[in-house]
Amino acid sequence: MSLPPSGALSGGRVVTPDGVLSPGWIRLAGSRIDAVGLGEPPGPTRLPLTDLGGAWVLPGFVDMHVHGGGGTSFTEGTAEDARRAAAFHRRNGSTTMLASLVTAPLADLEARAAMLAGLAAEGVIAGLHLEGPFLAAARCGAQDPRHMIAPDVAAFASLHAAAAGHLRVITLAPELPGATDLITAAVQAGVIAAVGHTDATADVTSAAVDAGASHATHLFNGMRPLHHREPGPVGALLDRDEVSCEVIADGVHLHDTAIRLVARAAGPGRLVLITDAMAAAGMPDGRYRLGSMWVDVAGGVARLAADAGPGAGAGPRVSGAIAGSTATMASVVRHAVAAGLPVTDVAAAASTNPARVLGLAGRTGALCPGLDADLVVCDETFGLRAVMRRGEWVTRSRGPNR
DSSP states (O other): OOOOSSSEEEEEEEEETTEEEEEEEEEEETTEEEEEEESSOOSOOOSOEEEOTTOEEEEOEEESOOOEETTEESSSSOHHHHHHHHHHHHHTTEEEEOEEEEOOOHHHHHHHHHHHHHHHHHTSSSOEEEEOSSOOGGGOTTSOGGGOOOOOHHHHHHHHHHTTTOEEEEEEOTTSTTHHHHHHHHHHTTOEEEEOSBOOOHHHHHHHHHHTOOEESSTTTTBOOOOSSOOHHHHHHHTOTTOEEEEOOSSSSSOHHHHHHHHHHHOTTTEEEOOOBOTTTTSOSEEEEETTEEEEEETTEEEEOTTOSTTTTSTTOOTTOBOSBOOOHHHHHHHHHHTTOOHHHHHIIIIIHHHHHTTOTTTSSSOOTTSBOOEEEEOTTOOEEEEEETTEEEOOOSSOOO
């Protein structure tokens, strides 16, 4: 399919917040969407017209939880490495993304935050997500428990300052001492407080929501399990209408039944699809880094290595724990549709909802006039065909999307 640099797209199945326009058209005006409609675009027009031949057109994906991809990451390496990770995910449909960091010593996190803040200022990424260090060692997953600390407002202030206004989300365990004060400080600073990597009870989790926590970091994963007499964080977060809930719909982290149950419980307005991708996304099986940890990837599944890193035998860390994903948003969206979620709900969860959560709904996240021309073109089975970011076509990865 030959795609001109600008103009109008027609003959697609255009997924909008109001439903699917089939056939639908999109008219572009520079970097923005000028108009969207059903049927054929109104004429006459001097703009180049591309017939999409029935392809699906979804809003560009907004990944608010991603650590890396294409062999590089946000958690270690240079600014150029971080640029390459962002470029990899853009080619695979993520026109907007946060750079997620994992638990590390505070000084290291401050340095990474300062470096990534520069990329956020350039528009390479939309901001930062701190997944740690205020997490529960009992639910550390593939993160390093040696550097996990109790929530500390002064430490948060230092991290927030290092991020130079670009810190968007911080994940914490609400059962830890000082968590409520940190939630309050985060909300006052305009940072989303997310519950994750936690062994909290349902009551403690609900109290954290009362204090201002409004997001769930990869629901089910890194959490006390749901139980009928102690619903834990999963039950409490699903029970609160003000909480948006991430899920990693990659076929590894959650059973498809769990994905469908969360989608029904959260409804189409609260579900957020993420990748939680690490450097191994889009790469061959092998050994990769995730922060201070070594991760082995086999069959596209990333697991903590037995010799994961310094102090690998310390604490509750378990070799073989799932360590992020090798997914792209394109593959997550494809899997979510195959799992039975309606296409309109998937588009909302992959784009509209995370854009709203991040305060970006006035710029991106939907195929609506006035928003950035961020879109993804997919074939009949939701295989990725092309990506547009701010009105310009992005050359996509030639390799298969996992």
